[in-house]
Amino acid sequence: MNIAIPVFDGLTALDAVGPYEVLSRVPGATVRFLAATTGPVRTETGMLALLADATFDELTEPEVVVVPGGRVTRRLMDDEQTLGWLRRAHESSQWTTSVCTGSLLLAAAGILDGLQATTHWLELDTLARYGAHPVSQRVVEQGKVITAAGVSAGIDMALTLAARIAGEQTAQAIQLGMEYDPQPPFDCGSPTKAPKEIVDLVRAATLSRSP
Amino acid sequence: MNIAIPVFDGLTALDAVGPYEVLSRVPGATVRFLAATTGPVRTETGMLALLADATFDELTEPEVVVVPGGRVTRRLMDDEQTLGWLRRAHESSQWTTSVCTGSLLLAAAGILDGLQATTHWLELDTLARYGAHPVSQRVVEQGKVITAAGVSAGIDMALTLAARIAGEQTAQAIQLGMEYDPQPPFDCGSPTKAPKEIVDLVRAATLSRSP
Numbered sequence: 278m279n280i281a282i283p284v285f286d287g288l289t290a291l292d293a294v295g296p297y298e299v300l301s302r303v304p305g306a307t308v309r310f311l312a313a314t315t316g317p318v319r320t321e322t323g324m325l326a327l328l329a330d331a332t333f334d335e336l337t338e339p340e341v342v343v344v345p346g347g348r349v350t351r352r353l354m355d356d357e358q359t360l361g362w363l364r365r366a367h368e369s370s371q372w373t374t375s376v377c378t379g380s381l382l383l384a385a386a387g388i389l390d391g392l393q394a395t396t397h398w399l400e401l402d403t404l405a406r407y408g409a410h411p412v413s414q415r416v417v418e419q420g421k422v423i424t425a426a427g428v429s430a431g432i433d434m435a436l437t438l439a440a441r442i443a444g445e446q447t448a449q450a451i452q453l454g455m456e457y458d459p460q461p462p463f464d465c466g467s468p469t470k471a472p473k474e475i476v477d478l479v480r481a482a483t484l485s486r487s488p
Numbered sequence: 489m490n491i492a493i494p495v496f497d498g499l500t501a502l503d504a505v506g507p508y509e510v511l512s513r514v515p516g517a518t519v520r521f522l523a524a525t526t527g528p529v530r531t532e533t534g535m536l537a538l539l540a541d542a543t544f545d546e547l548t549e550p551e552v553v554v555v556p557g558g559r560v561t562r563r564l565m566d567d568e569q570t571l572g573w574l575r576r577a578h579e580s581s582q583w584t585t586s587v588c589t590g591s592l593l594l595a596a597a598g599i600l601d602g603l604q605a606t607t608h609w610l611e612l613d614t615l616a617r618y619g620a621h622p623v624s625q626r627v628v629e630q631g632k633v634i635t636a637a638g639v640s641a642g643i644d645m646a647l648t649l650a651a652r653i654a655g656e657q658t659a660q661a662i663q664l665g666m667e668y669d670p671q672p673p674f675d676c677g678s679p680t681k682a683p684k685e686i687v688d689l690v691r692a693a694t695l696s697r698s699p
Contacts, residue, residue, distance in 0.1 A: 291509035291666070294536070298502035298639065301533045308535045317539050322512045324519045325505070328528050328537035377667075398667060415671045427667025428509065432640065437673045449676045450689045455502070456588075456609060456638025458677025459670035460626045462648045465660045466669030478661045 278442070280308045281339035281366065283359065284329055287349030290320040291428050292376040293327065296343045299435035302451045303443050311336055313358060321347050333362040338369045341438070345431070346378030346397065354385035354407075363388065372438060374423040376431030383424070384409050392419040397427035398468050399480065413469075429466075432457065489653070491519045492550035492577065494570065495540055498560030501531040502639050503587040504538065507554045510646035513662045514654050522547055524569060532558050544573040549580045552649070556642070557589030557608065565596035565618075574599065583649060585634040587642035594635070595620050603630045608638035609679050610691065624680075640677075643668065 280300050282293050293310070301308045312318055312329035319326050344363070353359050363386040367373045375383050380396040383389050384407035394409040394417055395401070401411040416434045417424045425434035436457070440448035465471035471479075491511050493504050504521070512519045523529055523540035530537050555574070564570050574597040578584045586594050591607040594600050595618035605620040605628055606612070612622040627645045628635045636645035647668070651659035676682035682690075 289509070290505050294501050294505040297536055298500070301535055308533070310536060322519070324512050324541075325508055325521060326539035326541070328539065330535075330537070415669065416673075426669075427665075429643065429666050429668040429670065433671050433673065440673060445674070446686065446689070449674045449682065449686045450693065452672060452674055452677050453679065453682045453686055453690045454638075454693065455640050456677055457640040457670075457672055458626065458637075458681065459640065459668075459672065460644050461663060461668055461670065462627075462644065462651060463656070463660045463663055466663050466667055468664065470669065471660065471664045475657065475660045475664055478657070479664045482661065482665065 278306045278341065279336060279339040280306055280341040280343065281311050281336050282308060282343045282345065283311045283333070283362065284318045284327055284345065285312060285349060285353060285359070286319050287321045288318065288345050288347040289377060289428055290325050290327065292345030292347065292379060292431050295429065295431040296376060296435035298455060299432060299439055299451055300341070300343070302454060303439050303447065309336055321349065333358065337362070337365055339366055340370060341372045342366050342370050342374060344375040344379035344382050346376055346381070350378040350381045354381055360386040370421065372421050372423065372441070374425070374434060374438060376425045376434060377427045380404060380409070380424040381407065388422065392422060393417050394419070394422070394424040395426050396424065489517045489552065490547060490550040491517055491552040491554065492522050492547050493519060493554045493556065494522045494544070494573065495529045495538055495556065496523060496560060496564060496570070497530050498532045499529065499556050499558040500588060500639055501536050501538065503556030503558065503590060503642055506640065506642035507587060507646035509666060510643060510650055510662055511552070511554070513665060514650050514658065520547055532560065544569065548573070548576055550577055551581060552583045553577050553581050553585065555586040555590035555593050557587055557592070561589040561592045565592055571597040581632065583632050583634065583652070585636070585645060585649060587636045587645060588638045591615060591620070591635040592618065599633065603633060604628050605630070605635040606637050607635065
């Protein structure tokens, strides 16, 4: 089973690496990082580079697609090479998924037309403008399309997907192997839980940084 | 503030990228991925490479050290180049931290002598053999030394550390920016919570894969 993670300069690292960490543990799965050309792809901070090992042309019919996000996705929403690859891959995929603003690319490719979907909480409105029905939910399943909320939600999405692909027992073993028993030091990971001043802080900072 | 993440072939990607995602959002922080030589470093599956942008010699006095793990750490426990760099960096660091079996390297370097510490749940015994007092806890703080449990625990550790470095409000804003409101599909992320058959499955699989 080929699992393709398309990557691009400016992506958010955890959007891609969270699902990679889960899905690479699915028996028989091969995760491949793809880009227009092979070589290093810098994350949005510039402080980390992931290597794209294959080009879009080399893997056009993966069984699973995981699209990460990052602020750059807004700029890629009219990039025909990326959107064309997504449309073609989605035709034959068993699962088409996204993390964070990766869903904006799925929406721009027409893949979310009329479907419920999610994205980073700051971009739910953008998703609506591109034909999807935005839902404030951590993981949204619509047939073979699964979208996840911001950044860290990709881990929850990938465990859900691992259970669909390989069964609940395998997904549970993966979760235990990764010791994914989250204990965040604060209870402020969603805008409905965080104090208003923290929500305002993040809204203001998005001009320069998030999601 | 320089935050150094030493990386090595065979590391577990999320051990490094979870803390990177949090700490790169701390205002004024620069995260640098270091290795013996610069260039691609393959994770344990071989399916992903991170780029080391600097050598150990280029950054000997980082303010923060984050040591990731992976099965390979057992082999590195007598690697004098790695241990020497850790000892030297720890002398002047403000914070010395680890994720998963990264703590085995800290222990081998003598940094955990007599301290409480944690690691992946499968390796707590190994930690004890190297002079630390193992604790089954997600994040263990001992002065400037902070160790985290397996793989995904690095995110919780890094948020704890971000609060120490930059204050709780900033750490909370980072958590919200990453939408870290975890909702794992199963409640089996620790050996005390998982069904016995899942624990046995992971124990058996570690011969070939985890932690």
